[in-house]
Amino acid sequence: MARIYDCSAQDQQDLGTRMATSALGRGELVVVPTDTVYGIAADAFSPDAVAALLAAKGRTRQSPPPVLVADESTVRALAAIVPDEVGELLSRFAPGPLTVILPAQPSLRWDLGDTAGTVALRIPDQPVALALLRQAGPLAVSSANRHGEPPAETAQDAVAALGSGVEVALDAGRIGGTPSTIIDATALARGAGGSVHIVRQGALSADELRTVLGDLLVEPVTGG
Template sequence: MTTSYDCSEPAQRADGLAHAQRAVAANQCVVLPTDTVYGIAADAFSPQAVATLLASKGRGRNMPPPVLIPRVQTMDGLATDVHPDARKLAEAFWPGGLTLIFRAQPSLTWDLGETLGTVALRVPDDALALDLLTLTGPMAVSSANRTGSPAATTGAEAYAQLADSVEVYLEGGPRSGTASTIVDATGEDLVLVRAGSISLTQLQEVVPGVREPGAPDDSDGSAPLDPDDAGTPQPPAHH
């Protein structure tokens, strides 16, 4: 049965995290706050759970979800050939509103959809999300809304759209609704896919070579993009 927990109450927070951990282990979906919007989450390593997540949103395998991780160090277990400049961005902006697209480790037995060998990773700057990720490990997460509808900024907004397709709702209060910034780090140069809560100027203060989409030597567009993982659908210009 679907249960919602008010995580501003310490007892409910503890019960909610425990229930969410059990739900993720059972291949069910949960809703949790992040630093940008509310997300619908499932075990990233369970094809059944990821399929349930996509079905809950009304989405096909052609738009694979990003993966939230609990710490920067987890990146090296999931991504391969990590660009040194991407590592600089991760160290500068994680936890935070930056999603980095990498080549996925080929040995991983997961199925996030039609990723073309890539994976989008982020460490959210939200204590509740990080506590759950520490318990569950990496989770596939998309914005907690039906595809094409506005991203939820509260647990109640998420429930209004997703209802009983989700086992556990963790309510942590309103979130900004500002999209995460997405950078494609699969090529020789880092390319801004979507501007969001971190500006291009901020990125270039750390890595001056980050380019806007459409600039010369752009990537081949093979990286996955969940167009509303944290905001209004906004396909990148070069994909």
């Protein structure tokens, strides 16, 4: 059963962050709060841990998890190319509810699933999550719920939903936020007049993105 640390107390947050970092280093899974929803996290550079994360979620390799990082410099280290427009998006909206899909550095030794050479990157605006990321490094993170079920609003709900696979949970109170907006900027990064596509509309609106991207932004097509 996962040990839950109450991060409203600084000493418990510090201890929980250390315990979570150790668990991640052993290839185990932890529950972490973000600014949008609770997430289940694994060491992004441990293929076995990422596979365990997907299994806990009930997902396959065709649904690779995004990677949370602590700062923009890490985004640039993990992405092969960061277009100027994406850099401006990050300066305006990160940390925050923006996930950007970019070409991954080809030299990275990781296996997030069937990514087609891309990586989805986000800097969360949540102090507990950022503290963990600074200690543990980049983390593969997906919402802390089984596939098809609503996201957990508490650490306790996350642990109950995910079962015995979780080793540590960091409790930052109830979180009922909207998931991040996901954009795919791989075509823009690869040049040839590429656009940026909204893959999932979330907390960041298309109008906000358009203040930077203008006509480069392509919104999802909705059926009628």
